[in-house]
Amino acid sequence: MDAKKILAAYKRQGARVETKARIKMKGKKDFSLWYTPGVGVAAAHLAKHPEDARKMSIKKNSVAVVSDGSAVLGLGSVGPYGALPVMEGKALIFKEKGGVDAWPLVLDTHDPDEIVRIVKAIAPNFGGINLEDIAAPACFDIERRLIEMLDIPVMHDDQHGTAIVVLAGLINAAKIVKKSFKKLKVVINGAGAAGTAVAKLLLAAGVKDVTLLDRTGTIHAGRTDLNTHKKELVLLTNPRRIMGGLAEAMYGADAFVGVSGKGLLKEEQVACMAPRSIVFAMANPDPEILPDAARRAGALVIATGRSDYPNQINNALVFPGIFRGALDKGVARITESTKLRAARALAALVSKPTAAKFIPDLLDPRVAKAVARAVH
């Protein structure tokens, strides 16, 4: 469908999510109980016992999808209105896939301190906070501070949703190419929110050789232009101390994970990877390399982030289940172990991975349940 038709469809549709009354207000008795005077009893009770909000209010099943619109898809910083359709799409999938009542909250500010203050202030309404499309490095600090501050789960989906689904994909891809998962040489193009989180989760899962690249090239100790977050990566990644660009990094690599931008990966770079290579070209909406080109250049296992190619590696496989599980079990933190369990659970849904299908489908009804079970 071309852009014009898509836009027309959105204009026809209007909102993609609405509210629904869970009580029909039919008679005076309904108003007396669920409005005034009855609501006064609930208000007085929650003023004294705020912990019961999880039982007897919207907080029981609700998640805020919060973004400042600073890193939306491949579009960059598009502000609150540019971010709104994406957050609304997330809210739609939260409900359809996880039964979670998610509400979009784009913020008309990029100030990290203000974002933290706002999310803290609105937290009482929600059982969880899904941060979305907030640019690195601000996203790391915002997430860390909110996790420390709040007693509900806070997850920056671009980081951890992506990391979980990439890990799931790599676990199964390693089986297909018959290589040891932990011995994979992995190149991650993009050292922002997603790339950093993918690297850390792969390391936590036992992968030893992970190399990241930002726009300048590989992250290594010789770089003098690295911010605090990238300096931390120097200590954890690039064990062979590769200096240079994508050509140097891709030489002999087993897997490419693209969380960067359209067309950044060349066929010749895929061609010089190790035999039976893995290419996850996940830039949205346009991948780093098109699946056909990657295949031509010799890649054996190929995935993108899009719904219109096979093997979609997309956070939508993760966030509905993560928050479904956290809400059901009253879990306040999404820990490293939860992420590892969720990735393994996702991978296990494809019992015999092949190049044609190694990651579960977004339409697979088992996905959210399997991920939710991994949260505890």
Add this chain to the structure above:
Amino acid sequence: MDAKKILAAYKRQGARVETKARIKMKGKKDFSLWYTPGVGVAAAHLAKHPEDARKMSIKKNSVAVVSDGSAVLGLGSVGPYGALPVMEGKALIFKEKGGVDAWPLVLDTHDPDEIVRIVKAIAPNFGGINLEDIAAPACFDIERRLIEMLDIPVMHDDQHGTAIVVLAGLINAAKIVKKSFKKLKVVINGAGAAGTAVAKLLLAAGVKDVTLLDRTGTIHAGRTDLNTHKKELVLLTNPRRIMGGLAEAMYGADAFVGVSGKGLLKEEQVACMAPRSIVFAMANPDPEILPDAARRAGALVIATGRSDYPNQINNALVFPGIFRGALDKGVARITESTKLRAARALAALVSKPTAAKFIPDLLDPRVAKAVARAVH
């Protein structure tokens, strides 16, 4: 129903409002169009044309119900969790009565500057802002600043919702007691958010003699303890310069409007009103005087704010219609003329007002439509 049973019902119920997907995500095509890559087209468009958010996003039909929990019902300052059930009840009625997608947003702060900053930051998601249960005098300043700042309607319901419904009630009550509406001597007990707005709207509607009381007594020029907002009232109200308490103010009054607290009006004070008197005892959940006692003392037209007495003067008659109309017509300001029109439209729904019924019922399906038509 006693408090124990009410609380049990709320605990059984959990959330009273949820989200609903307006699109069924059945196939790959749905994900391609309504999620990635399709959503990228909508995002890029809204980044350039934010004004289209009203057509093609949740903003089209959504209202935030914002409260800092500083003046909830008769309970006072109960904080965000105490306020949550009330805001959720409003969201329920917004949907059931006005078809408006309202979301509760209680705020964990009482700082007016921060409340303004937060509402400004979250405004892109919403087509309107319903402020609720924010204490005077902070509520006046917060509302004024937000109205100036935002291009969507902002209404503090405790002020203007109450004022509109009281005006509607008094218009019809005057007919029943066969007095000229504009010549009514009106006593308003409570000079906070509701009392102030009621006074101003009655004056705008042509009533000449309005006297307000706060906890100290009547508002008059001799008082040295008045804040800026109450000083403004000195210039507008109490033309007979009544000094003293409720006993002094009620002597010879035609109508009492109570927006104060439980049991504050005595039978003997009703007894010394003018003949064929009007008593609106609207404190929630417990009125200033019970209807039976007011009748015994000689009141002819009696109303409360509760669902379990006849003639319920409640904002729920107003807010769903006001925002329904504003959203449908893209109205950015709820003006004084709109409020007057809305009150008259409400009053007109009872064609032959009697003491037994002079205000439309909350269950009357014509209410929200009539109020919505008045907004333009």
